[in-house]
Amino acid sequence: MLIAAMVLRYLHIILGITWFGGTVYRSLILLPGLATLSPEQRRPFLQSVQEGHETFLLTTGFLVIVLGIMLGAVVGPIQSGSALFTAYGVTWIASMTLAAIILGWEGFMVSPAIAALAPDDAEEVVVATEPARAVLPPVPSMPGSLRRAQTLAWIEVGGFCLLVSFMVLMHFGY
Numbered sequence: 001m002l003i004a005a006m007v008l009r010y011l012h013i014i015l016g017i018t019w020f021g022g023t024v025y026r027s028l029i030l031l032p033g034l035a036t037l038s039p040e041q042r043r044p045f046l047q048s049v050q051e052g053h054e055t056f057l058l059t060t061g062f063l064v065i066v067l068g069i070m071l072g073a074v075v076g077p078i079q080s081g082s083a084l085f086t087a088y089g090v091t092w093i094a095s096m097t098l099a100a101i102i103l104g105w106e107g108f109m110v111s112p113a114i115a116a117l118a119p120d121d122a123e124e125v126v127v128a129t130e131p132a133r134a135v136l137p138p139v140p141s142m143p144g145s146l147r148r149a150q151t152l153a154w155i156e157v158g159g160f161c162l163l164v165s166f167m168v169l170m171h172f173g174y
């Protein structure tokens with residue numbers, strides 16, 4: 001059981017920092033870097049990284065939650081229903097809930113906002129001839145849409161800061 005607890009904790013921590021780190025990297029490096037690109041450069045770049053980044057965040061997030069549930073209920077102190085009403089149980093439930101909200105925020109808010117920076121239906125603008133350009137939908141202007149994506153992404157980072165504080169509380173039995 002001790003080995004299982006150690007392996008679960010190791011996997012949980014390494015995937016947790018990877019998940020969190022992926023969002024910090026996006027807010028601090030990726031999105032500010034995008035602001036320096038022209039629409040023609042931005043679109044192929046976003047199309048090549050966004051889907052992979054999204055899958056990566058959703059997969060690591062899901063695994064962190066599953067491992068967090070096992071850490072609490074399989075090798076941890078949540079061994080009965082009444083344990084859910086202790087300080088530790090409440091923090092554990094709050095962690096699960098907050099992590100699920102963060103995953104939903106990623107999937108339904110941040111990811112669509114970033115995808116909107118390089119819409120599929122404007123893809124042909126890159127190769128379109130001059131007369132065709134006039135009828136294609138315009139690419140959204142960068143500053144407003146980027147600012148929105150950045151704000152949503154930073155809110156997600158804030159959620160992680162709260163989530164990690166729950167880990168500290170559980171470490172000390174709360």
Ligand code: HEM
Pocket residue numbers: 012013016017019020064065066067068069071072076092095096099160163164167168170171172
């Ligand atoms: C980004 C997300 C997360 C990160 C970075 C993270 C990080 C950590 C770290 C570093 C520890 C070790 C704490 C220690 O022993 O000192 C830990 C423990 C733990 N985590 Fe997380 N965690 C995350 C999300 C979650 C979620 C969503 C849950 C619940 C579903 C959870 C449940 C737990 C539990 C039960 C422990 C064991 C606490 C204990 O009894 O010491 N974690 N986590």
